[in-house]
Amino acid sequence: xxxxxxxxxxxxxxxxxxxxxNQVHRKSVKKGFEFTLMVVGESGLGKSxxxxxxFLTDLYxxxxxxxxxxxxxxxxxxxxxxxxxEERGVKLRLTVVDTPGYGDAINCRDCFKTIISYIDxxxxxxxxxxxxxxxxxxxxxxxxxCFYFISPFGHGLKPLDVEFxxxxxxxxxxxxxxxxxxxxSLKERERLKKRILDEIxxxxxxxxxxPDAESDEDEDFKEQTRLLKASIPFCVVGSNQLxxxxxxxxxxxxxxxxxxxxxxxxxxxxxxLRTMLITHMQDLQEVTQDLHYENFRSExxxxxxxxxxxxxxxxxxxxxEKEAEVR
Amino acid sequence: xxxxxxxxxxxxxxxxxxPEPRQKPVVPMxxxxxxxSLLGYIGIDTIIEQMRKKTMKTGxxxxIMVVGQSGLGKSxxxxxxFKSQVxxxxxxxxxxxxxxxxxxxxxxxxxxxxxxxxxxxxxxxTPGFGDQINNENCWEPIEKYINEQYEKFLKEEVNIARKxxxxxxxxxxxxxxxxxxxxxxxxxxxxFMKHLSxxxxxxxxxxxxxxxTLEEKTEFKQRVRxxxxxxxIEFYPQKEFDEDLEDKTENDKIRQESMPFAVVGSDKEYQxxxxxxxxxxxxxxxxxxxxxxxxxxxxxxxxxxxxxxxDLKEVTHNIHYETYRAxxxxxxxxxxxxxxxxxxxxxxxx
Numbered sequence: 001x002x003x004x005x006x007x008x009x010x011x012x013x014x015x016x017x018x019x020x021x022n023q024v025h026r027k028s029v030k031k032g033f034e035f036t037l038m039v040v041g042e043s044g045l046g047k048s049x050x051x052x053x054x055f056l057t058d059l060y061x062x063x064x065x066x067x068x069x070x071x072x073x074x075x076x077x078x079x080x081x082x083x084x085x086e087e088r089g090v091k092l093r094l095t096v097v098d099t100p101g102y103g104d105a106i107n108c109r110d111c112f113k114t115i116i117s118y119i120d121x122x123x124x125x126x127x128x129x130x131x132x133x134x135x136x137x138x139x140x141x142x143x144x145x146c147f148y149f150i151s152p153f154g155h156g157l158k159p160l161d162v163e164f165x166x167x168x169x170x171x172x173x174x175x176x177x178x179x180x181x182x183x184x185s186l187k188e189r190e191r192l193k194k195r196i197l198d199e200i201x202x203x204x205x206x207x208x209x210x211p212d213a214e215s216d217e218d219e220d221f222k223e224q225t226r227l228l229k230a231s232i233p234f235c236v237v238g239s240n241q242l243x244x245x246x247x248x249x250x251x252x253x254x255x256x257x258x259x260x261x262x263x264x265x266x267x268x269x270x271x272x273l274r275t276m277l278i279t280h281m282q283d284l285q286e287v288t289q290d291l292h293y294e295n296f297r298s299e300x301x302x303x304x305x306x307x308x309x310x311x312x313x314x315x316x317x318x319x320x321e322k323e324a325e326v327r
Numbered sequence: 328x329x330x331x332x333x334x335x336x337x338x339x340x341x342x343x344x345x346p347e348p349r350q351k352p353v354v355p356m357x358x359x360x361x362x363x364s365l366l367g368y369i370g371i372d373t374i375i376e377q378m379r380k381k382t383m384k385t386g387x388x389x390x391i392m393v394v395g396q397s398g399l400g401k402s403x404x405x406x407x408x409f410k411s412q413v414x415x416x417x418x419x420x421x422x423x424x425x426x427x428x429x430x431x432x433x434x435x436x437x438x439x440x441x442x443x444x445x446x447x448x449x450x451x452x453t454p455g456f457g458d459q460i461n462n463e464n465c466w467e468p469i470e471k472y473i474n475e476q477y478e479k480f481l482k483e484e485v486n487i488a489r490k491x492x493x494x495x496x497x498x499x500x501x502x503x504x505x506x507x508x509x510x511x512x513x514x515x516x517x518x519f520m521k522h523l524s525x526x527x528x529x530x531x532x533x534x535x536x537x538x539x540t541l542e543e544k545t546e547f548k549q550r551v552r553x554x555x556x557x558x559x560i561e562f563y564p565q566k567e568f569d570e571d572l573e574d575k576t577e578n579d580k581i582r583q584e585s586m587p588f589a590v591v592g593s594d595k596e597y598q599x600x601x602x603x604x605x606x607x608x609x610x611x612x613x614x615x616x617x618x619x620x621x622x623x624x625x626x627x628x629x630x631x632x633x634x635x636x637x638d639l640k641e642v643t644h645n646i647h648y649e650t651y652r653a654x655x656x657x658x659x660x661x662x663x664x665x666x667x668x669x670x671x672x673x674x675x676x677x
Contacts, residue, residue: 044508067554068512106515107461153506153535154398159426160460183507183538185609253540256620258612266610 032091034140035281036122038172039096040115040164041149042103043071046179050147050238051096053251053262054274057083058240059096076101076114097143103160112164119143119171123296142293145208145277145284146172150233152180156195157203165205171292173208173284175276176200181235181268182253182260189235196233207232210276211283228276234269237262386438386445388495389636390476392527393450394469394519395504396457397426399534404502404592405450407605407616408628412594413437414450427455430468434496451498457515466519473498473527477651497648499639500563500631501527504534505551505587509543512554520560526647528563528639530631531555536589536622537607537614544589551587562586564635568642581630588627591616 039047048060059081066074079098084091097118102111122142129138146168150161165174176196181189200207210229213222237260243252245259252261262270277284393401393414402414413435436449451472456465476497483493501523505516520529531551536544555562564582569575593616596603605616616624631639 042508043513044506044510065510067550067557068514068517069554069558071511072514072517104514106518107463109461111460151398151506152538153400154396158397158458163460180538182609182611183535185607255537255540255612255614257614258609260609260611 029090032093033281034093034095035145035285036095036097036141036143038099038115038119038143038146039149040099040102040146041179042151043100045149045151046238047098047147047149049240050177050179050236052240053238053270054277055083055085055094056240057085059083071101071104072106074101074104076111078114078118095141108160111160112167115164116167116171119168120296123171123293124300126293127297127300142288143172144281144288146174147177148174150176150178150196152178152183152192152235156192157199162199162203162205165200165207166203169206170295173287173292174206175208176233177273178233178235179238182237182255184235193231193233193235208284208287210280224275228272231269231272234273234276236270236273237268238270383444385492386447387640388447388449389640390434390449390451390496390499391631392453392469392473392498392501393504394453394456394501395534396506397454399504399506400592401452401502401504401534403594404532404534404590404624406594407592407624408632409439409448411437411439413439413448414452426458428459430455430465432468432472449496462515465515466522470523470526473523474651477648478655480648481652481655495640497643498527499643501529503529503531505531507533507535507538507547507589509539509547511550517554517558517560520555520562521558524561526651528565528642528647529560530563530627531587532627533587533589535591537591539589548587548589552583563639563642565642568646585623585626585630588623588630590624590627591622592624 037051039051041047048063052058052060077098077100079100080095081098082093082095084093086092099115102108102115105111119142126138126140126142129135148161148165150157165176168174178189178192178196184192210225210232213225237253239251239253239260239262241251241253242249243254243259245252245261250259250261251263252259261267265271391405393405395401405414406412431454432451433454434449434451436447438445438447440446453469456462456469459465480493480495480497483490503516503520505512520531523529533544533547533551539547561567562582564574564578566578566582569578591607591614593605593607593614595606595608597606597608597613598604599606599613599615604613604618607614607616615621619625
């Protein structure tokens with residue numbers, strides 16, 4: 001982007017700080033962006049394929065898919081992979097946090113402990129760094145966004161979906177996603193989306209809300225924002241395979257009855273999801289910083305040095321203190 | 328009439344056994360073959376026709392159970408199989424139904440007729456299976472229901488005054504729906520099939536198969552077959568019940584290539600190439616349920632209804648039910664369980 005032309009610095013009244021956005025822009029480009037995206041959902045919902053499609057990369061080159069017997073013993077793991085993507089001089093350092101094992105066990109009661117601990121740990125580390133002496137190179141590993149994958153095969157949210165989202169909606173921005181959307185007809189998609197939105201409201205789950213377009217934005221952008229808001233949760237199809245369709249090569253999936261095109265807005269919401277993520281990356285970071293992190297920080301500082309590891313001990317301690325007060 | 332050429336093998340075997348007194352065999356030895364066309368027509372083949380007529384008049388019972396997580400298309404598939412609205416969720420069902428908090432067993436009966444043959448079809452649905460956060464032992468209510476039907480039949484059998492035709496509520500076939508993740512079976516799938524393959528005929532199907540390309544389907548099927556084998560799960564048709572070489576060849580092909588059937592169900596019709604077909608309409612094409620290039624629904628239908636229906640009932644009766652009966656008798660010290668009638672008699676005798 002060309003820097004805005006300066007008006008003649010000799011013009012009376014002109015200060016020159018109108019150029020600030022350009023300076024910020026230049027610095028950002030030099031510094032690059034950091035973004036941490038967490039991906040949560042049962043096995044086989046298309047998470048890895050979608051991530052690879054979104055960022056046109058292969059984050060999982062040597063992947064081994066475990067069989068059911070192996071999954072019986074496994075607990076939820078946290079696996080973070082970082083990749084540096086550069087486009088037109090702008091660098092993005094993207095960390096994708098995977099949660100294999102989520103939703104696989106027969107008894108999923110303890111499914112989310114590991115995940116919540118991880119999110120809290122990143123907040124804890126940032127808090128520690130922020131309060132430290134050397135604050136020049138704080139690395140921000142906080143989770144800025146969580147894609148929660150809802151099964152396209154069900155009739156709406158499952159009990160596990162509801163419980164998990166309620167457990168993390170005050171800690172991270174939740175973006176519900178329905179992948180493998182090519183299993184649904186357009187009508188079925190609308191029905192599923194509506195059902196999910198109703199259930200989200202019914203259970204008081206707070207998902208990430210796209211901010212309305214500012215009044216000074218152009219009409220196209222406003223329209224785009226309206227469209228994006230109306231399409232949540234996004235129904236997407238992922239693929240990095242090139243298929244020949246209508247004389248050109250497109251990314252898609254080849255079936256005996258036709259070709260599903262990933263980047264065709266009439267086939268699925270992939271482009272909408274990508275647009276939303278890219279145009280709102282900064283907002284996602286801000287909400288994480290201003291809302292979720294601040295919540296964590298104030299809770300944490302109020303708690304002082306008491307850890308919540310052993311809630312029983314805590315309760316006893318509180319009781320003792322209350323008794324002492326009464327006396 | 329002169330019996331055919333003497334079977335020398337049999338003679339030799341018998342002469343070997345002669346030194347020791349031998350008990351009369353319970354099962355008659357294979358009878359010698361008699362070639363009737365040389366001598367005249369007896370009419371034995373008309374017995375087949377008589378049996379057929381009888382079956383048509385009396386009709387028959389068939390009980391099919393469907394098990395799988397909510398939303399895998401179980402009800403739609405059953406409706407598609409029998410081309411009627413026979414499942415719990417027939418036309419006009421409330422799609423806003425909530426997932427029940429425990430596994431429920433819901434049996435719906437219908438009488439359907441085709442070509443003069445009446446079938447009393449019962450579809451047993453199991454809503455709530457696999458849908459909770461904690462699914463431990465969620466197969467127990469299902470196992471309990473199956474055993475209860477065996478018990479009911481057993482009690483009728485041992486009655487002094489038996490009904491001419493014992494009503495058969497035993498589960499002849501259990502369709503287990505596997506989620507089309509494309510990865511592998513889930514731990515719950517393994518647990519369920521391990522426990523239940525010993526008491527009922529399980530036919531695993533891959534649901535909503537229109538989510539996989541041909542390659543993904545082939546790979547997934549292979550992986551599932553391997554997992555089932557490695558974990559010692561015997562699904563129907565079980566290897567040990569193949570009656571003869573013909574059965575074995577036919578069933579081997581089904582076991583090693585076709586199963587688990589990757590199916591798509593639908594109760595809506597669309598026009599394709601001038602014909603009305605059952606299918607699913609998408610922006611990129613119409614998926615034809617009965618087109619073998621699209622999915623294996625037709626294979627499942629032919630297998631369950633057109634070729635193996637009777638065998639499913641026979642294996643249930645001769646193997647699973649007998650296993651249950653033997654166990655019950657053993658537990659009771661070799662005596663049949665008491666029914667209301669026998670209890671009365673017992674008391675009056677006292």
